[in-house]
Amino acid sequence: MLHTEWSLVFFTTIAQWAAGIMIAVLPFVFAKNQNRFAKLNHTAFYFAAGLIFGALVLSFFHLNNPVNAFYALGNLETSWLSWEILLVSVFLFCLVLVNLILHIKTPEAIYYKTFILVTAIMGVIMVYTMSQLYMIPTVPAWNGISTMIEFYSTALLMGATFVLGLSFHYRTKTNQKIAPANKTRVVVSIALLAVVLILINVLFFNQPVKQANIAFKPEPLNQSFLFLRWITIALGAGSMFYIIHKRDRLKNMRLAFYLPFAFFLISELIARAAFYASFYRIGL
Helix, strand or coil, X not given: CCHHHHXXXXXXXXHHHHHHHHHHCHHHHCCCCHHHHHHHHHHHHHHHHHHHHHHHHHXXXXXXXXXXXXXXXXXXXXXXXXXXXXXXXXXXXXXHHHHHXXXXXXXXXXXHHHHHHHHHHHHHHHHHHHHHHHCCCCCCCCCCHHHHHHHHHHHHHHHHHHHHHHHHHHHHHCCCCCCCCHHHHHHHHHHHHHHHHHHHHHHHHCCCCCCCCEEECCCCCCHHHHHHHHHHHHHHHHHHHHHHHCHHHHCCCHHHHHHHHHHHHHHHHHHHHHHHXXXXXXXX
């Protein structure tokens, strides 16, 4: 894998993590006792805004001239790259706007929920444009539903486990009982759905190398890294269930609540590096 692609590994992973946070925080935003989760929600919004801003900065490292990114917006009719740049910018704008509004004054519940929902939808659309950008007919390893599944599963897995850790963290901070409430169950279900999607994607939708006129050959990652990926997924799932069942014993170790997220972050970075390393082009 070329060294210039590492910026894309971190850009796509971090941007999808931000989108996943906005999806996973929705159960807390739409909770009846909304004020109870106000600090948790606001922290999630701040963090998502910081992530997408950082991701946008990282994306410039892949360009020979970052100024050219602005010119790419003029090609929306034919270029998914233009749409990606636009949607990342719109998602960042929505997050900054939400944070500014909440910093100045908390709006009425209906407007508050609408702002957050629209921002989450922008994140979902942003991930879609990212996947479409890589579904190129001359790159068989990427040109399939597996690319879209991988990008969305990364967003759901990282966003859900981060919000799960954040929710447990805040409950211990406010001396609330750490009970497996419905909102927590929803977030855990999102994380498990993402793990299932990853397994289905690997087992049924992985694209084999085609016997064709290969212009650029793939340079796959070392198998030990791929083995580490599955180890970290297993550790992430195991630690998530352990924390759910032993949450009261971890009140004085709040960082332990983020352990599943840490394992999944490693697994998804390895998976994204493997994604770019699988690149090969057919044709002239």
